[in-house]
Amino acid sequence: MTAAPSSGVFRKARADAPDGFFAREAAGLDWLRVPGGPRVVGVSDVGPGHLDLERLSPVAPTAAAARTFGAALAVLHDAGADAFGAGPGPAWGWSGTADGWFGPLDDPLPMPGGAWRSWPDFYAEARLLPLLDQGRARGVLGDADARLVDAVCTSLPRLAGPAADDEPARLHGDLWSGNVLWADGGRAADSGQSPPPGAVEAVLIDPAAHGGHRETDLAMLALFGAPHLTEILAGYQEVHPLARGWQHRVRLHQLYPLAVHAVLFGGSYVSETRSLLAELAA
Structure with a gap:
């Protein structure tokens, strides 16, 4: 993110x-x-080659702010989506396809969208199998990886367990810790409320927004170590308790973002992805 000509935006x-x-x-x-729901960064202008966003003043996160964020994130997820894979439509200023992108600004991977009735079908057909094709096209993944991906896709109904029948949640979609900014100013920009002095609030940026499984956003927060994660999860569960055994499914939901890193950056991410595939396929 770079400073825009106007001092009030990035x-x-x-x-x-x-x-x-x-x-x-x-x-x-x-x-x-x-x-x-959580505070979301404001948009001041958008064009074919740019997106202008409100300027935020970063502060250190607190445990109390993290717990509040977890509760708000559950509210966002509960807002739902029309289907797994669905995203914003004309009511939100988007008249294109349901497809999106996932990854860094200079090399985002296409992220298929659409409408799937079940999360296992969606995760297989819109995430793991397309990513396998992308990895093979870039020479990162091969036949042995394809066999493991196929085995995981076949096992998804079992791996999803009691959460397999969850309704589609409204996801941020790329909720690693770097896409949660901690800022002062409370919720004034969103609702006109005056926050107390020194208020700290989580602000969402850089989404890959779509209808998905609520455990996916939470697993992304854990993947690269969100601050005060225990408090985030506690706040979340106060609003929407997670399905039994959710702790054992964190790695399942981390497979896609980890494999994206393997495809984009190679290195140790490739071996980590293969290890996780083997673990899930066993």
Whole structure:
């Protein structure tokens, strides 16, 4: 994120961005604004090659703010989606396909969207199998990896356990710790409320918003170590208790983002992905 010409905004820019890239992100941010949900970074302008966002003043996170964020995240997830794979539509300023992107600004991977009735089908057909094709095209994944991916996809109804029948949640979709900014200013920008002095609030940025499984966002927070994660989870469960055995499914939901890192960056991410695939396929 780089400073825009105006001192009041930050500008994300890429002259050769994929068609609709920034408009889809802006629509996703708008889709994530729900009453009682987390604060979402404000959008001031969007064009084919840029997205202008409100300037935030970062502060250190606190345990209390993390617990509040967890509760608000549960409210966001409970806002739901039309289907697994569905995303923001015309009501949120997006008239393109349900597809999106996942990954860094300079090399985002296409992320299929659509409408799936079950999460196991969605995870297999819209996440793991397309990513396998992307990995093979880049020479990162091979035949042995394909056999493991197929085995995991076949086992998804069992691996999902009692959470397999969850309704589609409204996900941020790329909720690693770097996409949760801790800022002062409370909720004034969203609701006109005056926050108490020194208030700390989590602010969502850089989404890959879509309808998915609520455990996916939580697993992403754990993948790279969100601060005060225990408090985030506690706040979440006060609003929406997670299905039995959710702790054992964290690695399942981390498979896709970990494999994305393998495809994009190679290195140790490849061996970590293969190890996780073997673990889940066993």
